[in-house]
Amino acid sequence: MTSFLRKLPLSLTMSMLIVGFLVFLPACTHRKVVQLDSHKVTVSRHGFEKKFQVVEGPSEPRFEYAGISTDGKGLKVSIEGDKITINGVNGKLRVGDSVLISDDGVAVNSLDYGESEKYLRANNSATEVSVRN
Numbered sequence: 001m002t003s004f005l006r007k008l009p010l011s012l013t014m015s016m017l018i019v020g021f022l023v024f025l026p027a028c029t030h031r032k033v034v035q036l037d038s039h040k041v042t043v044s045r046h047g048f049e050k051k052f053q054v055v056e057g058p059s060e061p062r063f064e065y066a067g068i069s070t071d072g073k074g075l076k077v078s079i080e081g082d083k084i085t086i087n088g089v090n091g092k093l094r095v096g097d098s099v100l101i102s103d104d105g106v107a108v109n110s111l112d113y114g115e116s117e118k119y120l121r122a123n124n125s126a127t128e129v130s131v132r133n
Helices: 002-007 010-024 113-127
Strands: 030-036 039-045 048-056 061-068 074-080 083-086 089-092 098-102 105-108
Touching (some): 030 048, 039 074, 074 105, 083 105, 089 113, 105 113
Antiparallel strands (some): 030 039, 061 074, 074 083
16 A cells, blocks of 8 residues: 555645545534524534533523533533523523534624624623622
């Protein structure tokens, strides 16, 4: 086999290698979709999945995800009703929002990741009342 590869031109060998990566790389992606009340949650990540479950609570179901990507970044997401927690940071969804959990982070609807963070924080701060002593 190695003598066969040595006889091939370098460009052909590299082309075969790139095509192999393109074919097998998407096979490593975990893609799961969950409907949680009015929210559609899509998880599309490489790496290891520690927790992926929907727990039926007394009032509303709760979605929990925990995973580690191939570069070592951990991500924990919990959604209960319209409340979302991402790595300990609270936010709030609106009715009908879709959530994408990917290697880059968490995106809401068709917003990019930075705009999604602003969106979740703005929704959360609009409904909370803080009391300071």
